[in-house]
Structures are given as structure tokens and as C-alpha cells.
Amino acid sequence: MMDFFGPEEGHYALALACVLALFQGIAPFLKRQGRPSFFSPLTPGFAWAHALALLLAFMCLMLAALRDDFSVQNIAENSALAKPLFYKITGIWGNHEGSILLWIVLLGLCSACVSFIHTRHQNTLSRLKRHALGVLGLISAGFDLFCLLTSNPFARLFPMPADGMGMNPLLQDPGLAVHPPLLYAGYVGFVVPFAFAIAALIDGQLTRLWATLVRPWVLVAWALLTCGIALGSWWSYYVLGWGGYWFWDPVENASLIPWLSGTALLHSILVVEKRQSLRIWTALLALATFSFSLSGTFLVRSGILNSVHSFANDPTRGVFILTLLALVVGGALTLFAWRAPSLHDESSFTPLSRESALVLNTLFLCTLCAVVLTGTLYPPFIQLLLGHTLSVGKPFFDSTTIPLTIPLLIAMGIGPALPWLHGSLRTTCKRLYPAFLCTCAACIPAFVFLPDRMAALCAVLAVWVIYSSVLALFHQLRVATHPFRPSRKIWGMTLAHIGVGVAILGLCGMSAAHHTIVASRLGEHQSLDGLDWQLVSVTDHPGPNYDARVAELRVSRHGHPIAQLHPALRVFSHPHQTISQVAIRSFLTGDLYAVLGSTEHEGQETRYILRLHHNPLAPWIWLGGLIMAGGGLMACPFGRKRTQGTPS
């Protein structure tokens, strides 16, 4: 029994999944005398079987990790006997092979969910679903093969080591346990709009029904991606201990690019649903978003981009993914180039309307996306073309993204106040007047408290976004006959927009953050931002697989104690590595953040290096992210029959 679901079973299940995915990919496209063949109705079954096989493989890897089976290379390299149980489980996706397995498991689950969609014997819809399942199957087959051939998580090691090499202590953190699954679920979730866009292009028509069918998927994927990115940034804030939350690292950008194009897709799909317009653009965004997700994975794993996220880079692996990418993205874009010109929009719209506001929004988001893409790919391409190396960092991204965000924020306030079809300037102004006044009032504190003019302007605009979305909500509630049910979309939108405002306020607050590095004796007082920081004591504590040195800091304002911080330094034995455990005390107004560094001895005297940060409004960044994701999920029409309504 012990060895029942062992690595070999997992390996077998992975190979089986590969074959099943291939069946799922081919069956819907088989034709017999112009009609779908006998195998076609079996497609959902293949999708289910494929998902189950992958889950079995994943379970086998998890069992191997739990059993400390160091004959599996992946486990020997990333686990150890002394590793806490929780991290033995989460450590599965903390490395290249395991994370690819997680990726394909999620992809398999996505196809299984798609096969659930009830099509009610509607011809167009069931054809759409079949083709989408086929596309999903082909993509899955490619990535299953990638996992099996180039990054097999079940590869064996002989002779079997007595103990594993251990996991990077930086990854032994609950935040990082959830971050990859969420992020991958977001990335992978965009495969469904992608597959449906291809199905629609094959069909040659992109209807309102298509938009209704796809929109919940976009919303869920977007919300998960938002959560994943927010968690990742929070992790870098409190684990890395650099005091920053976003470093414009290529891997971070690789998640931001699909997020931006996904946000654009989220908005343009509304226009398709409401007004049967913007079809080509929406199809392109659906294709682009998943393509960006894929390319991000490729760039990170192939080692082309120089990043702090170090996966074991391997150019052979890179060649495999590049071939896959060429097939998936190249194929999709070729189909787009061939079929998209025949998609015609049914209606046009006036400049002052909700549609044009949404168009403006997608344009700004896509420009932002292009800017981030350029900044990320510039260094390798310049090195390739001109032969000299350079790096693109914060100064470039700050000076290019902020000027684009400002008009986007202004438009975000106005858009929800505009009606569909055509609006009048006068009514809009009248409706936005109170928000405008409140925003003007917000100028004074913003420009007083924030030393940076640009940050202050952004903060004011964030307030504008929040006020105007609340106003738009009130207006909608007054207009709607039923207070909650019909306007769930509106509730979600308002919440998501407020989330953007809150997150931007947090970012602006962080621009006024201060920090200092001191060498402090026991009992010594330091002052930062009008706060008094006293190092009270330093003690040693043993942990499960590390030894910790914990400092106690007392922070007080005008003699009143407000917080106690316990920054620590953990010395891990396996692998031998020292990690500083950041102490953060969050208030609504900001974070107190302390890092304990090394120890200096001068004669009899011992000094402890401390880095103290005061980060105003820092928690708002992640709070905003969560609100955004919540808004996205809220706007999602769960529980309602999605496919009801007449096909146009």
C-alpha cells in the first residue's frame, strides 16, 4: 500500500494525460462526410479523463514529497527530512518541474470546467464549445509533452541520497505557498477566452452570446491574476526585506503585461456584449492576453531575461517552449490575420458615450502594456542587435507609465457616468460635479503631505476615481428598479474601481516613505519620521530547522508606546543560509517596518545593524488589490444561466 501511488504511477499518469489531451484536441475537428465524427461527442469525456490523470500525477508527486522519497530527483533537490510538513506540500510548486506540473493541472481543470458548460442543444454554441475544447486539448497536449520530455518531475536519481538538499529558506513562507497557484490560475484562466476566440474565428462569427459565455472566465482569471500579483508583491515586501514592493523585475513585468491586456479585454468584451461592436479588437485582446501569459513563462524559464527569480535555466527547454509558442501564438495570430477581417461591427458610436470611454480605456491599457513590454524586452534585444548591455529599471518605467496612468485615471472617473449610445456633456458634468468638488478638496492634503508633485497628482486622481465610482453607483441604484440583482455588474465595477483608487493611494503614500540604517547599542533610541525607536533586547531562539536571533524594538510617538517589533535573523542549517525575518506592524495610516542585520563588535561593545522604515499607506496597496479582485469576482454572473438568451 505504501508504494501504491508512487512516482512511477505519477509518471505513467502524466504520459496518459498527454495521450488523452491529444485525443481531446483531435476529436472535435474530425469530420465524416462533412459532419462531426463519432468521436466528437466524446470530447468532454476526454477533457475529464485528462484532468483526472493530471490530478493523479500531481497527487503522486505530493505523496513522494510527503514520504521523503529522495530517489525522485526533484524531491531530493528541493526537500529535506527536516523541512516542515506544510512546506513539503507547498514546496512541490516551488521549483521548475513542479510548477510546470501545477500549470498543466490547472490547464486540465480549465478544460474540464469548460466541458461543463451547458449548451442546451444550441447548434452554434455546442460547435463553439467543441472547438474551444479541441483548442484546449491541443495546448494541453503541447504542455504535457513539455513537462514529460524536458522537465519531468518524476525523474529518478541513483544512488538515492540519504537526505535532500533542502528548499531555499526564502520560499519557506505561507505567502509564497499560495502565490504561485493563484498566479498560475490567473495565467491559465485566460486560456479559455483564448480558446473561445479561436473557436469564434474558426466559425467566422463573434456574437453577443460568445461575449456572455466568455466574460465570466475573463473576470475569474483576472481576479485570480490580480490576487496573485498582489500576493507576490506583498511577499517581496515582507520577505525580501528591501522595503520595496515592486522592482520592475522581468518576472514581475511578465505578470503585469497579461494583467494589463486582460484588464483591457475585460472592458472591451463589455462593448461586444452590449453593443456588438469592437469585435476584432476583443478577439485580438483575448488572443494576446493568453499569448502574453505563455510568453512570460517562456521568457522566465528559458533564461533569456535576467531576473531575481532563478529557475534552473536551460536553453534546450527554451527551444522547446519557443516551438510550442510559435505553434500556439503563431497559429492563433495566423488564424486571426485570415479570419478577423471578415468580422464586421454592427453599430458605430458617438464620441461621448460609454463605448468610447471603454475604447479609450483599452487604448491606454494597451499602450501601458506595450510600454512595459518594450522596457522588459529592450535589454536582450539591444544586446542582440547592437552588442552592448544595459538594464532598464525604475526610472524608465516611472517616467513612462505614470504619464499614461494619469489620463487613464481621469477617464476612469468619467466613463461610468456616461450612458451607452450617446451622452450629453451637460448631464455628465452635472452628475460628476460633486465628485469634482471633493477631488478639489483632496488637493490640499495631497500636496501638503506628499513631497513629490507627480505622486500628489496621482493621489488626487485616485480620490477622483473613488468618488466618481461611488457617485455612479448611487446613480445606478436610483435608476434600477431592483436594488441588488440587476446591478451586480455595477456593484462589481464600482468595487474594482475603488480598489484601483485605494491601491494607487497606497503607491503614492509609499513614495513618501523614509528609512534609515543604524548601528544601535542595546537600549539606544533612534528617531525616524517623528517616531522614537528603541532597541530593547536581543535574544536567541531555536526554531524547527533554523536558529533565530530576535530583537525587540519599542516604537513610541511623543512618549506613548505605539508598537513592539520583533525583527529576527534566521540561520538555516539546510541549506546553510541566513534570512532576515522582517517585523512589520501595519496601521491604516502606514507600516512600521524593521529589519535586523548583522552584528558589529567594537571592543567590549556590541552594535546591531537595524534598518528602520516608515511606509505611509503601504497596506493600502494590497488592500486595493484585494478589493479589485473582489470586485472582479462580484461582477461575475455565478449561478445565473449564462447561456440563456437568443443567439443573435
Add this chain to the structure above:
Amino acid sequence: MTLTRRHILAALPLTGAAALGLGFQHILSSMRTGQFDPRAIRTSGGTVPQFPPLSPLPGLQGAIEGIECTSLTQQNKPILLNFWASWCIPCVTELPLLSALAPSLTLWGIAYKDRPERASAFLARNGQPFERVGQDKDGSAAIEWGITGVPESILILPGGHVVWHHRAALTHEVITHDLLPLLRPFL
């Protein structure tokens, strides 16, 4: 099927993606042959990079001038530029070698991310082989030079030609096998 503007526009994404894909393919194939290293720092070489002028260390015997781009390019003798810091242990072991080189080769030092008083005390304690010492307090000059750590040494020939960049502490072997052959025309 007539080719309209719509068709051309719809083909644009494919063209862009194909260009990127070809670029990536080229990068990957040169990575495999070792011609392309994404982690390479300053592969251009050849010339002295532009860097902010570095102020001299106060209270230091013998080296009163700081280091600027122009003074480095306008020399008519070879210069060995050495990045060091008082907090760097290999720099301590390297200093006697530098002192032995000093009579035959001009040495300029850059104190990387160091406090002036500590840097001066370090040289006072371990010997001062440098003709000029500049302070790179925030490490911005080191970025321009593509420094990955301390100590690193760079040989600059007259006219500002960078001919040699050694990314570790100097040793006897490195000096005799790598550095001195480059200097033969000038000795």
C-alpha cells in the same frame, strides 16, 4: 479575396510576434553556443564609460586628486584602475601585491560604497599604493563600469582603451600571466 487595409492591419500582430519569435530563436541559439549571455555585464568594452566625477579622499597622503572620465582618457601611460572597499577582506590581501606593482605601473583606486574616514584609515593601516583615489559612495560609477563586486581591476591603455577587466582579487599568477604581457610594450 481582395487585399484591403483590414487584412494588412489584421496581419500586423502576426508580423510583430514573428519578429519577436525570430529574435528569441536567435538569442536561444547563440546562448547555446555561448555567444550570448543574458547575465553579461558591459560587453561593449573598448572605451572608458561615462561616469560622474569622483571626489578625492580627504586626509590621504599622496593622492590629492579625484578621478574623472577626462583625466582617465587623457593619460599617456597605462593605468590600473582598482575598485576596493575597506569592508572587503580580499582587498586586504590584494593590497601588498598592488604596492609591489606601484613602482612600475600607475595605480588609481576607487573606494566603492565606503565611508571616507574608514577608507582613509584602511589605506593608512595597510599601505597606500594609489596615485589617485576617488570615492564612489553610492556605487553609480561602479554601475557604469559594470563592476560586480570588490576587488576588481581594470587596465586602461593610453587613449582610454580598456583592455583588461579582472573580476576578482589579483594574485601573483594573474599578474604574471595576464597583466604583465599586456604591459610589455610600455615597460
